[in-house]
Amino acid sequence: MWQGLDEFLHVVEHGSFTHAAKAMEVSTSHISRQVQQLENRLGSVLFQRTTRKISLTDAGREYAVKLKAIKQELIDANNQLQGEQRRPKGLIRITGAGEFVATNVAPKIVEFVKRYPDVEVDMDFNNRNVDLVEEGFDLAIRFGRMQDSNLIARPLCPRIMTLVASPDYLQQNPAPTTPHQLTKHNCLVAMGKRWRFNFNGEIKEVKITGNWRSNHPRALLSATLGGLGIAHLACDIVEQYVQQGQLVTLLDEFQVTDNASWLVYPRKDLMPYRVRLLIEYLLTSFRAC
Known part of the structure; x- marks a missing residue:
């Protein structure tokens, strides 16, 4: 009766037989065979298959919804019986x-x-935009502004950005008094070549250029401390260097305040208790900071 159900749900969650096989650490042919046998027993096609992708049929979609609810009840029952609520693993x-x-x-x-x-x-420390579902990650920590997606994003804490430069750089290059004057400066680039500023309540972008690019904040910080140019960094990274006089903040009145660090995770109907527990632990920990 239960044969093939777990394989079916893994294909639904991961979007392909191949990814489901990786998640279950079995062969793709095993997944395909189990799903095919399940369809034969049910007398109904659960997936529409093409050479490039698969998709749930209406019957498959309805079946998946009911199975997920049943499986979650089984997981909760097992957790209660085995004591995972007290000792997640x-x-x-x-x-x-x-x-x-x-x-x-x-x-x-x-x-x-x-x-x-x-x-x-x-x-896993990785600067690229990882596909959590496809690559099998439970959580991601991301910075900036969250775009609409099929992921759940919950703020851990706000992170205000600031412009900084070294006194040596400013001796050779007069400090900008407006964001538009940054076009005349060597700007040290992290991710994009546009920086956002608040002009009397209206958010606008300023295109910048420079001869140093890095996706690691410490590398940008080193270049800034070395007098190479102006960087746009989170306040918590540069605070001690500003206090010590090694860096000077610029254009504070134009800074936006909508950046944050986010806890991001897939919209899963079935989330292991240990993952749910860690999510709540992190959110509670950062609220207390």
Whole structure:
């Protein structure tokens, strides 16, 4: 009766037989065979198959919804019986990048694992925009403004940006008094070549150029401290250097305030208890900061 149901749900969640096979650590042919046998027993086609992709039929979609509800009830029942509510266990895969993740998020996850030692954590530091579902990640830590997507994004904490330059650079290059004057400066680029500013309540972008580009904030910070140009960095990264006089903030009155670090995860009907617990732990930890 139950044969093929788990394989079917994995294909639904991961979007392909190949990705489902990777997640279950079995062959693609095994997944395909199990789903085919399930369809034969049900006397109904669950997936429309083409050479490029698969998609649920109406019957398959309705069947998946009912199975997910049943499986969640089974998971909850097993958790209660086995005591996972008291002692969660299993692997959590997390992706993120930057100094904030390493210095602010990682220590909190360390405390979480110390509290729940049967939980395993795999943290991947990667600057590219990882596809969480396709690559099998449970959570991501991202910075900036969240765009509309099929992911759930919850703010961990606001992170205000600031422009900074070294006194040596400003001795050779007069400090800008408006964002538009940045076009005359060597701007140290992180991700994009446009910086956002608040002009009397209206957000506008200014295109910038420069001879230094890096997707790591510490590399940008080093270039800025070395007098190479002006950088746009989070305040928490540059604060100590500003206080020590090694950097000077610029155009503070034009800075936007809508940047944040976010906890991002897929919209999953079935989320392991350990992942849900870590999400709430991180959100609570950062609210207390």
